[in-house]
Amino acid sequence: MSEDPFFSLSGDTIWNACIGPQGDELHYLEGYLEAAIELANAVIEKEMLTKRDTLVLPILYNARHAIELVLKFVSGQLFDCELVAEKHPTNHDIKGHFDQLVAANIPDESIRDGLKTLERFVVSLDRIDDDGQELRYHVNRDGEKSLKGESLANIAVIRDSLNELSTAIIGLMNRTIDLVQERKSSTYTSRCSRADLREIAGMMPPLAEWSSEAFMGAKNAVKERFSLSNTQFSKAIDAIKTNREFYGMIGGETDLPCLLDDEAMQVVEQWRILHPNRDGKESEVVHGSRFRSADLIANIKRRRECVNALSGTITGREAADLEALFYLGRGDFLSEQFEDRAAAYLKPLSDDAELRAQIGRMLDKTNLLVCLERGARRAGRLSLVERLNSPPVRDPAQKANGSEMEE
Template sequence: MEKDTIFNQTFGLGNAHFDWLNACVGTNGFPDSLTYAEGYLRTPEILTNYIINNNKRGEVDFLVYPIVYSARHGIELSLKTILIDMSKLRNIDISLFDVTKIHSIKKLWETTNEIAQKTDIRLHYITSQITPYILDFIAIDDTAQTFRYPESNVGTTHLEQTPIINLVRFIYFFKKLKKGLQEIINITLELKNEYKTGTFTDKLSRRDLIKLAKCLGKREDWASTLTSDKKKILKLKFNLGSNKQLSKAIEKIQNNRYLSSLIGIEIPLKFLDRNTLILFKRVWYKLYFRYSLQHNNVFSDPLSDLGTSLSEVNVEEMVAYLEFKKKLTTTYLPLFSEEHLADLTTLIIMGRQSDQYYAEDYQKELETHLRDARMNKSEAFRYIFDNAAALIYVRRALLLLGCKTLSTESHFGY
């Protein structure tokens, strides 16, 4: 799009020798607020190191202004991004227009603290840790004027009460603040998937609900164990102000696939039962066990050690294995319904990446793989039984989904 490109003497490309200094910006670099913030947050330490390493004593009084201004502007941009992303976790309504127009760190930080407290204790803990460093900036340059201009709008000289700023001291504490901001950004990013599950209440996060479930004990014993006194203790422990808030949390636990297992209620899988899982294991062992014994590894691929070159390939073993696999498919494919295969595929995929899935993802994943199995049943069967580590993946998924009894009854509880 030549007509939309604006280059001139100052803003343009470098030659081949300096092309590594061509910075990608705008739609060429797709920067966001955090990209901008990162540049401003890195600048103070780079400039201070330049002064120290080159013994630029005479430049300290000049460079202090861009150094501190860059730090302050990086903080402002970071807080705006944090505020917007954090509010989305629980769908807390804030005006994006107002956030982008605010330049006061004090206002941004007050709102950030408020939303962190409403959202998750993990976020509130970090905001509490860096509050002293934020307050230092608020006291000196709340509105981004102090290090941009020598005087205020009413003609008062800036920094009259802070006539000395030691850059080594400044960088030391600024790095602590920068680290805290990055931790908030990282935690918010990690919490996005957790909060997408919808497993939280006004007062409790998913992690809090897990802790509460473990405190409740077995559901079948509540008539005698969940007394008024115990409810009072639980409300105090989890900072719940009423019986209604506790009841809402308990209801959330009882209706959740994983959390309910912590109180002794196991929600069954959609299509798989004990007999089908045992059949799956029987077929898997027929296909893999005799080969894996040769390599002393239950989860090894029987074809993985056929040879490192064509001359070393054991063709007879390969052909025998493929013929045996074909016979097994012909024999056992009819015994699995499309629904069974979809459920097994879901378990294998969730178990393979168990650190990236929640029990709440089960239904959506199952629907996807059910469509695939109905389109091509043979391919679904092949995917499951081509997976040499399927046993361990299914076991992980059963634990992830809270199916402890099913896991034990179908002999996956090893």
């Protein structure tokens, strides 16, 4: 018996594709969408005029199936996080799946907008093939000729529409993935997702102006855009006020668990000593392809001095807050996870040696200042943001010493 014609493997592994347990649900969705686009492009770019009548059918079917798969993916994901009340029957009715999602009135503006964008593609393909049969078979289940209401389709028009469809599908897919992750946080209401609340915070004036007409204007704009009642608007504002990042967006200040602004600035001061702004001059340690050992030794000594200056000043809890602030600024987690992350970073800092090592690692980061500023902003620590954005203050003696050192 010969080897399997489709699933035997050759010695050339470069064309091995992952399927089954090594595949992914989204590979199906993306694969059918990409196949439709690639086929349409090939027909036009290679001027395959004799294949127009045959390839148009798999092009349209692949597009339809991609729509079916994205609707089922979105519906399944949102059902799992209880944003869709019940699963749609297992069938190929894309209009039915679409209508169920629209009727669910998902509490997320981007999902609702994504469905609106997808609607015309659903309507078009449901009109000619409401059960996924007519694009696959010459005769439908009723024994009638498939696509009898259509006689021509333009592949150039289809290709342009496929590009628009791809943007709509990928956008809806990605937003669904993000929404599911956001639901794991506590920042949402029955009518607004976390992303919606962020948009609302950005639309509101600073807290100091909430007794003015500016507040009422912003309130009315938010209610209209997100279709909120007064009660729903109030719940959205309450959720914003309990979120570090969003409260900071409207001018609210939130303390860090342990780290004070002065302590953070002491770390930054030592970091600036270790990473002075050399205005584009060559590195102190590397010159061309050669290491300058004297400068390398001086840099190691200076690093030790910077760590020593902070030892006994920065406690383990404060160092953990600092690390959490850095990684929050790098975008590694949501602002409402700050306390949990700081607690996790504290665990390894059980003795002075570990604490010194952690301080050293923080000082080594060339992007420390940038990430601390972003982290402080996302943590709602606006006073620290202001200080981090201020230029370092140097007294005349420091300037003189600095000039002498440069000379």
